[in-house]
Amino acid sequence: MSIHNYTLSLQRLALLLFFFIPALLAAQSTENCTNGIDDDGLIDCFDPECTCMGPCDSFYYTTCNAPCSYVPPCDSISLGIQWVGQAPTGTYSPLVAGDMDADGIPEIVVAQTEGPFIYIIDGATGQTKVTITALTNFSGGTAPAIADLDNDGFGELVIVGDDRRLRGYEHTGALKFFSFALVGYGSRYRYSVPSIADFNSNGLPEILIGNQIFNGQNGQLIASGGSANSAGEHPARVATNFSFAMPVAIDALPTGFCPDCAGLEIVAGNQVFSVNLAK
Numbered sequence: 450m451s452i453h454n455y456t457l458s459l460q461r462l463a464l465l466l467f468f469f470i471p472a473l474l475a476a477q478s479t480e481n482c483t484n485g486i487d488d489d490g491l492i493d494c495f496d497p498e499c500t501c502m503g504p505c506d507s508f509y510y511t512t513c514n515a516p517c518s519y520v521p522p523c524d525s526i527s528l529g530i531q532w533v534g535q536a537p538t539g540t541y542s543p544l545v546a547g548d549m550d551a552d553g554i555p556e557i558v559v560a561q562t563e564g565p566f567i568y569i570i571d572g573a574t575g576q577t578k579v580t581i582t583a584l585t586n587f588s589g590g591t592a593p594a595i596a597d598l599d600n601d602g603f604g605e606l607v608i609v610g611d612d613r614r615l616r617g618y619e620h621t622g623a624l625k626f627f628s629f630a631l632v633g634y635g636s637r638y639r640y641s642v643p644s645i646a647d648f649n650s651n652g653l654p655e656i657l658i659g660n661q662i663f664n665g666q667n668g669q670l671i672a673s674g675g676s677a678n679s680a681g682e683h684p685a686r687v688a689t690n691f692s693f694a695m696p697v698a699i700d701a702l703p704t705g706f707c708p709d710c711a712g713l714e715i716v717a718g719n720q721v722f723s724v725n726l727a728k
Contacts (some may be wrong), residue, residue: 452605452660452674452715452722459688532575536568537561543642546572549595549604549620556620557593558606560587567593567608567618579622585610598625598665607639607656607668610634615656615668624669632678633659646698648713649726657698660717662724674715674722681717 482499489496494505539562547554555572563588569579593608601682610616613636617629623631632638638659647654648662656663659681661676674680681696696717703708709725716722 452662452672463497493494493602493666496720512606532636534568534570534575534577536566536570536577537564538568539563539589540560543590545593545595545606547595548606549573549606551602556604558593558720560591560608562587563587563684567606567622569606569620569622579620581618581622583610583616585612585614587611588639590640592642593646593654594645596645598645598656607643607645607665608642609639609658610699613639613641615643615658615663617668626666628663628670629667630663630670632661633680636682637682642695644698646713648698650712655726657696657715660715660722662715662726671726672721672724678722679718679720 480491480493481497481504481517482493482496482502485493490500491497493499493662494508498621499505499508523546536559542559542562543557545556546556546557549558549569556572557572557723558567559570560567565583567581567583567587568577569581570576587608588611591609593606595604595606597603598605598607598617603723605619605625607617607652609632611632613633615626615632617625617627619625630697632641641658643663644657645654645665646657647694648657649655654665656665656698658667659668660678661680662667662672664671694717696715698713699716700712700715701716701721702723707723709723712724714723715720
């Protein structure tokens with residue numbers, strides 16, 4: 450498995466854009482909306498410049514809307530409580546929602562702050578459907594992630610425990626996997642929030658935490674960017690030992706930019722990591 454790092458140079462990028470953008474704007478022309486050819490990138494009525502102009506008024510690709518004549522009245526809004534859940538989650542317990550059991554009604558998943566419990570709550574009634582007792586506590590601010598990780602039609606949840614171990618659970622509450630590899634590179638990584646992405650496009654998603662990638666079906670660590678590189682932590686939180694590693698999985702680099710630039714990359718802080726799970 451391999452992950453390679455590409456540090457972004459914002460100063461050089463800004464300098465490049467400073468010189469490039471004016472030249473690009475100077476080279477652009479204005480679209481002629483009636484000549485049937487492309488003058489500046491889009492042909493006639495497909496060009497936003499031609500919207501609501503003469504022959505393009507009724508063109509199917511764009512809509513020429515009349516000015517809105519209705520002004521809604523200003524009034525007070527009264528909010529009511531739909532339900533109050535009984536799960537003792539705590540003040541710093543982020544929630545995630547999704548239909549885990551495929552019954553058409555989303556569930557709400559939350560971990561107890563500084564406690565060993567995870568709750569799966571009925572989104573329609575607030576009743577606790579499943580209580581999971583873990584062999585570790587969960588730090589305040591720790592959030593689970595939910596997805597159908599094994600394509601069985603049901604959602605699973607993954608979460609990092611206070612012991613920095615990644616755990617996966619079925620929608621029934623049964624333990625699906627437990628990672629022996631530690632999440633991150635220090636004690637503060639117990640606050641890490643997982644995200645889900647299919648890096649190798651095989652239809653089975655992986656779990657991204659910081660600059661580490663875990664197998665979505667068994668929780669094994671399969672790739673790592675290393676402790677010397679960025680994990681996408683919020684710098685204002687590091688000093689208080691309460692930081693969140695929030696990277697993004699995205700196709701950020703052109704395929705020909707590097708040998709492993711096909712597919713998704715990891716953007717973590719000011720660094721971009723190419724990913725090849727076949728190595």
